[in-house]
Amino acid sequence: MSTPENGGAVYRRYLSAVMLHGHAGAKAVGMGATDLYALNVLGLGGSMTPGELGRRTGLTTGPTTRLIDRLEQAGYVRRVPDPDDRRKIIVELVARPGGLDEVLAPARQKIGAIVQGYSPEQQAVLFDYFARAADAYLDATTELHDKRA
Amino acid sequence: MSTPENGGAVYRRYLSAVMLHGHAGAKAVGMGATDLYALNVLGLGGSMTPGELGRRTGLTTGPTTRLIDRLEQAGYVRRVPDPDDRRKIIVELVARPGGLDEVLAPARQKIGAIVQGYSPEQQAVLFDYFARAADAYLDATTELHDKRA
DNA sequence: CCTAACCTCTTCCTTAACGAAGAGAAATCT
DNA sequence: AGATTTCTCTTCGTTAAGGAAGAGGTTAGG
Numbered sequence: 001m002s003t004p005e006n007g008g009a010v011y012r013r014y015l016s017a018v019m020l021h022g023h024a025g026a027k028a029v030g031m032g033a034t035d036l037y038a039l040n041v042l043g044l045g046g047s048m049t050p051g052e053l054g055r056r057t058g059l060t061t062g063p064t065t066r067l068i069d070r071l072e073q074a075g076y077v078r079r080v081p082d083p084d085d086r087r088k089i090i091v092e093l094v095a096r097p098g099g100l101d102e103v104l105a106p107a108r109q110k111i112g113a114i115v116q117g118y119s120p121e122q123q124a125v126l127f128d129y130f131a132r133a134a135d136a137y138l139d140a141t142t143e144l145h146d147k148r149a
Numbered sequence: 150m151s152t153p154e155n156g157g158a159v160y161r162r163y164l165s166a167v168m169l170h171g172h173a174g175a176k177a178v179g180m181g182a183t184d185l186y187a188l189n190v191l192g193l194g195g196s197m198t199p200g201e202l203g204r205r206t207g208l209t210t211g212p213t214t215r216l217i218d219r220l221e222q223a224g225y226v227r228r229v230p231d232p233d234d235r236r237k238i239i240v241e242l243v244a245r246p247g248g249l250d251e252v253l254a255p256a257r258q259k260i261g262a263i264v265q266g267y268s269p270e271q272q273a274v275l276f277d278y279f280a281r282a283a284d285a286y287l288d289a290t291t292e293l294h295d296k297r298a
Numbered sequence: 299c300c301t302a303a304c305c306t307c308t309t310c311c312t313t314a315a316c317g318a319a320g321a322g323a324a325a326t327c328t
Numbered sequence: 329a330g331a332t333t334t335c336t337c338t339t340c341g342t343t344a345a346g347g348a349a350g351a352g353g354t355t356a357g358g
Contacts, residue, residue, distance in 0.1 A: 014279040023189075087323065130159045134163040136256060213306090
């Protein structure tokens, strides 16, 4: 069993496994790395314009258009006109049968089973951690992004 | 605060944040997606031959050679001759100052601080979860990989 | 021994993705 | 109203990455 003493190693292994799994899933549905990245950006940031998506993915306008083309053609995303500004377009996620979400679902079920093996109090600790850690990672990611600019 | 009721959403957000952060870090040090993937494979599986690495990354021999070339030139990896079989080469990870690990370190420190905010019993729950979840993800990744073959 | 199998690397070709620059359409400002 | 700014999209050229096929060196089996 793992203890806080070897926590660093345990955590690193966990992170690697998560990243590996995400990447493998993307590959299994024939998706490139930038596409997966963009999907995560949309999942976290909600619907946004191509310009905003390009900014957050670090792409210029040309590749951004084609990134959205790919995602739209694959059915992950939809282009919706902005009612307030007719120059703009809003890119929004779309539930896609047979898509990445379904490919990744088996793993999430396993995780769900693991989590349910804990007591309610323990589960509360886990979910509290998830929420806090997500914020920390998003902060750190923003810093990474700023450093590049 | 998060509760098990909205646990699915919380967890998805957490996963997206982790993946986003890894990808952003890789980009910040000028590393492609496959390179990051290979680094994770090596971190999880330990040193291995180019053939094995190629198999696990889903690459043929040509791109595998150049993948290792890139990683070696960037200082993340080292080629060592296999003492038992002189046809073989062993690729092993190398600690790299200024590399991906250091770029990602600030986030890990934040995570460390979060974890230390919990009681010892709660920390034990977290580390237990990390270990179990890593196994689950690795299993699921293997299944993904097999499905493609 | 000497042939067959194995492992890595090299070479050539194709494909995919990105950046830069500019066109077209719509909103904002004077 | 007219000019400027702001979006998105298109096009062109470049670069990076992957697949296929074969060469060179090494081990294993007849």
